[in-house]
Amino acid sequence: MLFAWLKRRRRRKILETPFPRDWLETLEAIPHIPILASERRLDHQNATQIFLAEKTFEGCGGLTLTDTMRVTIAGLATLLVLGMPETQFDHVDSVLVYPDAFTRPKKIDMGPVALEEDAHLLGEAHYRGPVILSWAEIEEDVREPWLGRNLVFHEFAHQLDMTNGEADGVPELPYALREPWAKVMAKEYRRLQRQTHRQRETLLDPYGATEPAEFFAVITETFFDSPLDLEIERPELYAILRQYYCLDPAMKMRAAGR
Numbered sequence: 001m002l003f004a005w006l007k008r009r010r011r012r013k014i015l016e017t018p019f020p021r022d023w024l025e026t027l028e029a030i031p032h033i034p035i036l037a038s039e040r041r042l043d044h045q046n047a048t049q050i051f052l053a054e055k056t057f058e059g060c061g062g063l064t065l066t067d068t069m070r071v072t073i074a075g076l077a078t079l080l081v082l083g084m085p086e087t088q089f090d091h092v093d094s095v096l097v098y099p100d101a102f103t104r105p106k107k108i109d110m111g112p113v114a115l116e117e118d119a120h121l122l123g124e125a126h127y128r129g130p131v132i133l134s135w136a137e138i139e140e141d142v143r144e145p146w147l148g149r150n151l152v153f154h155e156f157a158h159q160l161d162m163t164n165g166e167a168d169g170v171p172e173l174p175y176a177l178r179e180p181w182a183k184v185m186a187k188e189y190r191r192l193q194r195q196t197h198r199q200r201e202t203l204l205d206p207y208g209a210t211e212p213a214e215f216f217a218v219i220t221e222t223f224f225d226s227p228l229d230l231e232i233e234r235p236e237l238y239a240i241l242r243q244y245y246c247l248d249p250a251m252k253m254r255a256a257g258r
Contacts, residue, residue: 036249048078050088055074073133080160101134122137131156137151188215231250
């Protein structure tokens with residue numbers, strides 16, 4: 001109780017500072033925000049301002065971070081939780097940004113022998129740890145939106161998934177949503193696995209067929225970055241995500257004449 005009161009007090013203090021005009025210009029230049037935030041622009045600005053005040057950003061691999069980079073990442077991340085009061089990714093302390101793809105050692109199990117090689121990654125999300133992102137990929141996502149791919153949406157979906165302790169494709173859900181979520185997700189996950197196995201072209205990134213955690217991240221990308229197509233092609237999936245996120249991106253896209 002005391003912690004929650006202190007958090008609300010701290011955030012009220014953060015919002016006493018006017019939202020900088022150049023930050024507003026950065027948000028306006030992101031195609032998703034004028035459409036998906038629409039009538040909740042002030043709420044979105046407030047969420048972005050709190051995110052920027054509470055998270056530590058660090059440039060890696062020689063990247064010099066700018067306010068444009070920080071505000072772009074924060075603005076996209078907070079779109080995910082715009083329908084969720086008080087949710088500001090409290091368990092995320094830092095965001096690490098690389099200029100391009102980065103490498104991580106990856107173990108390959110080959111029976112009695114485990115080999116290690118470098119994996120080239122665009123993003124990572126760690127439980128109670130940092131979110132790691134490629135700025136080149138984010139720039140491309142902003143430059144070419146509405147294709148169902150967005151790195152910030154993907155990695156911060158992983159963070160939502162981990163709010164209940166593990167990345168298993170099931171974020172913290174209200175009780176009434178748990179049973180329908182399980183039914184819809186199981187059916188749609190198997191469907192994507194079948195399509196991927198048969199090498200059929202799908203709206204969803206085939207990477208989502210690798211495991212339930214990646215499925216949730218991939219469908220979140222599509223829900224926010226290609227909502228009209230998802231609503232048409234997978235209406236049950238769209239409907240359950242609409243209930244979870246408490247947002248209707250397809251309706252906003254239609255209202256904007258997209």
